[in-house]
Amino acid sequence: DIRVTQSPSSLSASVGDRITITCRASQGVTTYVAWFQQKPGTAPQALIFAASSLQSGVPSRFSGSGYGTEFSLTINSLQPEDFAIYYCQQYDTYPYTFGQGTRLE
Amino acid sequence: QVQLVQSGPEVKRPGASVTVSCKTSGYTFSNYGMSWVRQAPGQGLEWLGWISAYDGKTDYAQSLRDRITMTTDRSTSTVFLELRSLRPDDTATYYCARAHDSRFWGQGTMVIVSS
Numbered sequence: 001d002i003r004v005t006q007s008p009s010s011l012s013a014s015v016g017d018r019i020t021i022t023c024r025a026s027q028g029v030t031t032y033v034a035w036f037q038q039k040p041g042t043a044p045q046a047l048i049f050a051a052s053s054l055q056s057g058v059p060s061r062f063s064g065s066g067y068g069t070e071f072s073l074t075i076n077s078l079q080p081e082d083f084a085i086y087y088c089q090q091y092d093t094y095p096y097t098f099g100q101g102t103r104l105e
Numbered sequence: 106q107v108q109l110v111q112s113g114p115e116v117k118r119p120g121a122s123v124t125v126s127c128k129t130s131g132y133t134f135s136n137y138g139m140s141w142v143r144q145a146p147g148q149g150l151e152w153l154g155w156i157s158a159y160d161g162k163t164d165y166a167q168s169l170r171d172r173i174t175m176t177t178d179r180s181t182s183t184v185f186l187e188l189r190s191l192r193p194d195d196t197a198t199y200y201c202a203r204a205h206d207s208r209f210w211g212q213g214t215m216v217i218v219s220s
Contacts, residue, residue: 034206036150043213044142044150049206087150091205094164096140098150 002026004090006099013078013104021073021086021102028068029092035064035073036087038101044087048073078104107131109201109211116217122189125214127201134182135159138204141175141186143197144213151197155204156184191218 003026013019023033031051036044046055048064051071061076075082088099112126127139141153154165156175165173174187184201196218201211 032205034208036207043200043210044202044207045210046206046208049208055208089150089152089207091207094155095166096152096155096205098142098152101149 001095002029002090002093002097004088004097004099006088006102008102009100010103010105015078015080017078018074018076019078019104020075021088021104023066023071023073023088023099025069025071025090025092027093029090031067032090032092033064033066033071034089034091035062036089037082037084038087039084047086107203107209109203109209111199111201111211111214114215114217116219117191119192119218119220121191121218122187123191123216125186125188125199125201125216127184127186127211129182129184129203132203134177134179139175139177139184140202140204140207142200142202142207144200145194145197148197153186153199158184188216191216193218193220 005024033051035048038044047058047062051066052064063074086102108130110128115123135158138157140155143151156163158177172189176185198213198215200213203209
């Protein structure tokens with residue numbers, strides 16, 4: 001199975017900050033990486049697919065980049081509603097695997 | 106717009122089976138498969154498997170392969186997840202997500218396994 005290592009596991013930030021979360025895959029997954037945001041009691045919501053494509057309706061302060069084994073999610077100018085848990089997932093090879101999550105607080 | 110609407114919460118005894126449904130709308134059903142993901146209370150996301158809505162081909166997580174079945178009903182554009190021989194550690198919220206990039210998710214179905 002492809003291991004996906006996400007870091008950091010938690011991150012303390014303030015409104016207006018710029019933050020970056022990274023995911024590392026144990027083997028190459030080209031650009032088959034997605035990023036999700038999850039708030040308490042709700043389903044995950046897609047932010048980024050294909051490593052860098054912004055899901056419709058997602059604010060442009062969210063961006064993704066990477067190829068192969070190294071990927072990142074950046075949020076520019078944090079807003080109060082951005083404080084949540086973030087997950088990455090590789091969907092190149094079964095079983096699709098998730099990172100452990102990053103709690104942004 | 107794309108919508109995935111899941112069935113309601115379930116409470117089951119250990120050893121029982123549960124079936125969760127995911128009714129889709131807003132896109133051509135047979136053009137996309139469906140992944141299933143679960144999340145135990147306070148834990149991360151676990152991918153359970155995938156089914157093609159075109160030909161019913163499946164791929165399941167190794168840890169559940171002997172207890173899980175995914176099916177589709179093209180007449181109602183609905184996908185089903187059956188989990189058998191339930192254990193307390195199957196207690197989780199179960200999500201469907203349109204494959205493969207999971208851009209669209211169902212609202213989740215809580216399944217509680219308790220004696």
